[in-house]
Amino acid sequence: MPELPEVETVRRHLEVLTGLHIERVRVLHRRVERRQHDGRVAARLTGRTVISGGRHGKFLLFDLDDDATWILHLGMSGSMQLRDPGVPAERHTVLTVDFGTVELRFVDPRTFGFTVVVDDRDDVIGHLGPDAVDVTVEQIGAAFGGRTAPVKALLLDQRVVAGLGNIYSDEVLFRAGVLPTRPAGSLTGEEVERIHGAIGPVLAEALAVGGTTLDDLAFLLPDGAAAGDLERLSVYGRTGLPCRRCGRPVRRTVLRGRGTHYCDRCQR
DNA sequence: AACGATCCCTGTTGGC
DNA sequence: TGCCAACAGGGATCGT
Numbered sequence: 484m485p486e487l488p489e490v491e492t493v494r495r496h497l498e499v500l501t502g503l504h505i506e507r508v509r510v511l512h513r514r515v516e517r518r519q520h521d522g523r524v525a526a527r528l529t530g531r532t533v534i535s536g537g538r539h540g541k542f543l544l545f546d547l548d549d550d551a552t553w554i555l556h557l558g559m560s561g562s563m564q565l566r567d568p569g570v571p572a573e574r575h576t577v578l579t580v581d582f583g584t585v586e587l588r589f590v591d592p593r594t595f596g597f598t599v600v601v602d603d604r605d606d607v608i609g610h611l612g613p614d615a616v617d618v619t620v621e622q623i624g625a626a627f628g629g630r631t632a633p634v635k636a637l638l639l640d641q642r643v644v645a646g647l648g649n650i651y652s653d654e655v656l657f658r659a660g661v662l663p664t665r666p667a668g669s670l671t672g673e674e675v676e677r678i679h680g681a682i683g684p685v686l687a688e689a690l691a692v693g694g695t696t697l698d699d700l701a702f703l704l705p706d707g708a709a710a711g712d713l714e715r716l717s718v719y720g721r722t723g724l725p726c727r728r729c730g731r732p733v734r735r736t737v738l739r740g741r742g743t744h745y746c747d748r749c750q751r
Numbered sequence: 752a753a754c755g756a757t758c759c760c761t762g763t764t765g766g767c
Numbered sequence: 768t769g770c771c772a773a774c775a776g777g778g779a780t781c782g783t
Contacts, residue, residue, distance in 0.1 A: 485777085486777095514760085556778085558760095558777050559776045559777045560762090560775095560777090561777095575761090593760050593776085594759085594761080595777050636755090641778080649776065739756090740756075742776085
């Protein structure tokens, strides 16, 4: 599902929108604009030109020519497609944006995604911590200090570090050799360093294959290609299968309502 | 303040 | 075979 590597892959595909003029916008499912309190996403986008596209954590950010920011979040099942205008939209399309030469489609079966146009982007993303690709070991150490919450809960907390979701939190903790249930404040400096050191490689490896697509909830790239599969992951989705390092069965528990995968020999 | 539970939503899956 | 409950999890919100 869309976490930092998937969203960054989408952002790169959508660089082709830079400089293009928005001709027509259709909201096909009202829930996609639930964060726009005045309900005027279409009106605020129509007629604008995209100046540049960026990302912070799992949020896509497009600068518009009226100095507003167009923000998109893919939720858990959202994907973006670039198609020729006029081709009928597929099932679960919640938003279409017609740029004349190309049409952007936001497809989101479980409707946890959303879009919003704001003058001050901090109204929407101001609470986010440093992006996971930029976060320093000092920032992580400061966020963990004195906390009793499980370390995985803090990795998932976008105020601590922005961009990690359920898959890559599990993968980072496996690579770091730290149990997800450990109280964050109990970690040694060396363990914090291992976690910090694991974030970059885990995200880079995922980015290299365009992110991860699930078996039952396909994540497709804007050109229609599939992202990487679950096979290359270390622990996520591998409950009962042998740990790739020691061979013992991968365990699963529920933490903060999220499926959590780990190896109780390789992670301490 | 920190932490955990609940809610939203729907396609898929597993049990009976 | 068919039905239905359980499950998956982004982020927001609420209770303790």
